[in-house]
Amino acid sequence: MRQLIAGNWKMHGLSDQLPEIELMAACVASRPLHADVLLCVPATLISRAVQVAAGRLPMGGEDCHAEASGSFTGDVSAEMLKDAGATTVIVGHSERRRLHQETDAVVAAKALAGFRAGLSIIVCIGETQEQRSNGRALTSCASQLAGSLFSAPSKPAVTAIAYEPLWAIGSGHPPSSEQVTEMHQHIRSCLMTQFGGFGSAIRILYGGSVTSDNAAEILSIPEVGGLLIGGASLKADKFDAILGLTDR
């Protein structure tokens, strides 16, 4: 399966960053990539980012409401993301679970919304430092998976899982290769149990303190289907350095 290198800009980016996106798109177009690429940006930037990327770099949203429309002041639906030109939506990022009290059921409803709108869906899961210290990393992620995935009648509606341990996000301390290997194998086996053969088609991304210094090692782990990159996706040169590692 082709790996996916995805950026997540979180709540960063004004219109003066559009030239950076244009530069990223030019970098993507200039090299023979052996991976798929995606940039998830704030909803306010999507349509203009799509314009400057001009078909060279797909854009995604970072969250969506479960409903298609309605009296939900300030919210953005999956249909609106699609209308703005997004191909994908991230749901269940730990910053949303933690800061907006999103439960697994809410995340599953958002995943369903993305499916309804025709978007690809990345569902994020990950354990806290406390859960890892208590030996509950695997069970905690399995439970998030079981609760957060929506299954369409014939196949899983989710196209990717992003394993992002909370203690690794923005900390500069990614897990060891052994920890990533163990968790990704565990996630794959949970997906196979939940979806049978369809479970093998779901990419499992790794996210948390990815840089060009550690990306090659993480990408070489067999069950790693790509990366979800925060800080290092904000600048074209840093993002491009990681993309360059997929050329080999």
Ligand SMILES: O=C(CO)COP(=O)(O)O
């Ligand atoms: O949360 C992340 C991506 O969704 C990871 O963020 P960092 O790469 O900045 O650690």
